[in-house]
Amino acid sequence: MTGKLRSYGTMGVDWEQRVDYERLRTERLTRVKQFLKQSSIGSLLCFDMNNIRYITNTTIGTWAIDKLGRFCLLPQDDDPINWDFGSAAKHHTLHAPWLGEGRSRAGISTLRGAMPPDSLRAEDVARKIRIELEERGLHKEPVGVDVIELPVLFALQKEGLEIVDGQQLMQDVRVIKTQDEQTLLNMACMMVDAAYEELYRFMKPGIRENECVALVNKVLYELGSEHVEGVNAISGERCSPHPHIFSDRVLRPGDPAFYDILHSYMGYRTCYYRTFAVGSASKAQVEAYKRCRYYLDVAINTIKPGVTTADVVKLWPKAQEFGFPNEESCFALQYGHGVGLAIWEKPVFSRLVSFDSPQMIEEGMVFALETYWPASDGWSAARIEEQLVVTKDGCEVMTRFPAEELMVAGVKYYTATGPLAGTRETESHKNIDYTGVDYGGAGLP
Numbered sequence: 001m002t003g004k005l006r007s008y009g010t011m012g013v014d015w016e017q018r019v020d021y022e023r024l025r026t027e028r029l030t031r032v033k034q035f036l037k038q039s040s041i042g043s044l045l046c047f048d049m050n051n052i053r054y055i056t057n058t059t060i061g062t063w064a065i066d067k068l069g070r071f072c073l074l075p076q077d078d079d080p081i082n083w084d085f086g087s088a089a090k091h092h093t094l095h096a097p098w099l100g101e102g103r104s105r106a107g108i109s110t111l112r113g114a115m116p117p118d119s120l121r122a123e124d125v126a127r128k129i130r131i132e133l134e135e136r137g138l139h140k141e142p143v144g145v146d147v148i149e150l151p152v153l154f155a156l157q158k159e160g161l162e163i164v165d166g167q168q169l170m171q172d173v174r175v176i177k178t179q180d181e182q183t184l185l186n187m188a189c190m191m192v193d194a195a196y197e198e199l200y201r202f203m204k205p206g207i208r209e210n211e212c213v214a215l216v217n218k219v220l221y222e223l224g225s226e227h228v229e230g231v232n233a234i235s236g237e238r239c240s241p242h243p244h245i246f247s248d249r250v251l252r253p254g255d256p257a258f259y260d261i262l263h264s265y266m267g268y269r270t271c272y273y274r275t276f277a278v279g280s281a282s283k284a285q286v287e288a289y290k291r292c293r294y295y296l297d298v299a300i301n302t303i304k305p306g307v308t309t310a311d312v313v314k315l316w317p318k319a320q321e322f323g324f325p326n327e328e329s330c331f332a333l334q335y336g337h338g339v340g341l342a343i344w345e346k347p348v349f350s351r352l353v354s355f356d357s358p359q360m361i362e363e364g365m366v367f368a369l370e371t372y373w374p375a376s377d378g379w380s381a382a383r384i385e386e387q388l389v390v391t392k393d394g395c396e397v398m399t400r401f402p403a404e405e406l407m408v409a410g411v412k413y414y415t416a417t418g419p420l421a422g423t424r425e426t427e428s429h430k431n432i433d434y435t436g437v438d439y440g441g442a443g444l445p
Contacts, residue, residue, distance in 0.1 A: 005186040005389065005396055010224040010265075019187075019266075024180040025057040025098055029080070035173045036076060042141020043133060044074040044166050045156075047109070050341040051146050051170050053267055056082045056099060058092050062227040062264075068149055069109050073129055075136050083107025083128065110149055117151065126155035133161070146170055175338060175346045176364040181268060182389050185339065185366050188225075188265040189387055189398040192272045195219040195261055196401040203278055203409040205253050209233040209246045216261055225263045229343065232260035235278075239381040240374040242333065253279040254426030256375070257409075258383040267341050271368040272399050273385035279410045280424045285382070288375035289406040292382035295334065295371040299349075300386060303361060303369075303395040309349045310358035312336065312369075316351060322374055327352040333372040339387055340366060365390045366398075382406070 008018045032055050036044060046052050047068045053059045056072050064070065064085060072082040081103045084092060092104040107128060108121060115121045133139040143156070144166025156163055177185065195216045202215055213231040220228050233246035235257040251257060258275040275292070277285055298315045316334040324330035327350070336349025347359040347367060370385035384403050388395045413420040424431045 005398060006183060007186060007190050008183070010187070019180050019183050021180070024178065024184075027178045027180070028054050028057065031176075031178075032074060032170075032173050035169055036074060036144075039144070039169055040142065041144040041164060041166060041169065042076055042138040044144045044146075044169070045071065045129060045148075046074075046146045046166070046170070047071050047148060047152075048146045048167075048170075050267070052082065054170070054174060054341060056080050056096075058082060058084070058088075058096055058099070058104075059267065060085055060088045062229075067111050068147065069111050071107065071109060071125065073132055075133065075138050076141070078136060079103060081105065081132060083125075110151055112149065113151070122149070122151035122155040123158075125152050126159045126161070129156065130159040130161060144169055171346045174340050176362060177340060177366045177389070178364075181340065182364070182366060184266050184268040185270075185387070185389070186398045188263065188268050188270045189272060189400070191220055191223045191225060191263065191265060192261045192270050192399070193401050194223060196259075196274055199259065200276065200407065200409050203251060203257065203276060204411060205251055205278060207251050208248050209235055209251075209257075210248050212257075212259070213246050216259070220261075220263050225265055226267065227264045229262040229264065229269065230260070231262070232258075232273075234258050234383075237379045239383075240379055242372060242381065242383065251278050252426075253410075254282065254424070255279075256281070256285050256380040256382070258381070260383075260385065262343055264341075269339050269341070269343050270387060270399075271337070271339055271343055271370070271385060272387060273370055273383045274401055274403055275382045275384055276407050276409045279408065279413070280420070280422050280426075281406055281408060282375075282377065282380070282425050283423060284375040284377040285380050286406055286423060288373045288380065289382040289384075292371050292373040292384050293404065295373070296369060296384050296386065299336070299369050299371070300388065300395065300397070303388065303390060304393060305361055305363045305390060307361050308358035309336070309347050309354040309361070312349050313351045313354045316371070318351065322372075332370075334370075336367055336369040338365065338367045361390055363390050363392050 049065045052072045055074055070084055072080050074080045083105050089104045089106040109125050110121045142162045142164040145163050146167045198219050212233045216231045217228050235251055236255040239256050255278040260273045295316055299312050302312055319327050319330045338345030366389045368385055368387040372383045374381045387398045408422045
């Protein structure tokens with residue numbers, strides 16, 4: 001893609017070139033075929049819904065994402081065959097002509113063990129795969145599989161097929177995003193920009209975390225989100241340590257509150273943290289935010305083709321510097337990860353793994369960088385994240401809701417002498433200075 005990332009409406013129009021879905025489908029499948037051809041794997045068998053979507057350009061909704069019921073096979077030098085959930089196979093025969101004649105078929109696996117073993121669903125899957133590979137002379141070649149149920153694995157092996165790891169190949173395929181993938185990822189971030197705008201206006205004392213989650217879901221689905229994978233809403237004393245799950249806690253004056261909004265538009269995800277203060281922020285919160293922002297900014301400023309994930313994570317603090325005994329215990333607090341059809345893809349940035357296994361940054365990668373810092377008060381913290389695309393000489397940030405300084409949400413309060421300060425302690429008596437005041441012997445200092 002040349003120039004800046006583009007933002008569009010969600011409709012297709014005849015008067016402007018927007019996302020080219022035919023190009024998206026063609027480039028994704030072409031890329032998989034090229035990587036498969038260069039590998040030692042004879043075919044790819046995928047049960048992961050994201051990989052199935054990437055290869056076949058079909059989906060049936062996120063309700064099926066954890067069922068492992070659908071599967072597709074991509075043989076060397078051939079087009080994919082997709083076995084789908086009941087009537088979805090007929091639907092795709094009618095409405096997904098790019099699959100080709102006879103390549104959308106009904107087929108179902110064990111549904112995570114819900115099917116009784118004597119129904120022989122695992123054996124049926126394995127037999128279907130073996131027949132297709134035999135017809136192409138590929139049954140003696142390794143079959144790369146992304147994720148699999150154990151009964152299906154055993155059934156495939158019983159059919160004489162050699163099963164190897166296909167997950168790494170698919171991760172490598174998906175690590176570089178095409179022009180249309182970049183556009184879709186940028187549009188997904190645009191929707192979260194809007195969600196944060198509404199959230200900023202909504203937050204005030206008395207509002208619960210789960211109400212904030214509900215608001216974000218409403219905004220995103222009304223804008224055209226395909227799936228809101230999760231909304232982390234963390235406030236007050238829950239901020240340190242980070243629990244990674246929202247609750248029904250009620251926001252209070254002086255609370256820190258940070259959010260992570262994860263959703264997909266046309267399958268493409270966001271991972272997008274922002275931190276706010278409710279009504280006002282303490283000096284400890286402001287300082288934590290500044291430090292959190294610093295670690296994020298030095299990482300972003302380092303990003304360009306040719307640097308490695310190790311070059312980035314060396315700029316981040318060690319676990320012991322912010323209260324953890326080792327890198328595993330604070331994993332994902334100072335973190336980076338690829339974003340595409342899944343929330344976490346290659347490359348991964350972490351002091352836990354990046355020094356031993358550095359990954360090279362390349363043009364066209366899209367990833368999120370996220371940092372965290374606990375405040376000196378012992379209970380509050382800051383968390384910020386930016387999603388970006390690597391350009392030929394640097395990177396461009398997709399996430400645009402303001403985050404350069406800690407923002408205060410909620411109504412502006414006024415005292416008898418003017419606006420209440422935006423930086424103040426949560427306990428009012430700590431904000432009052434009686435020094436030099438004469439109260440006429442009232443016993444005050």
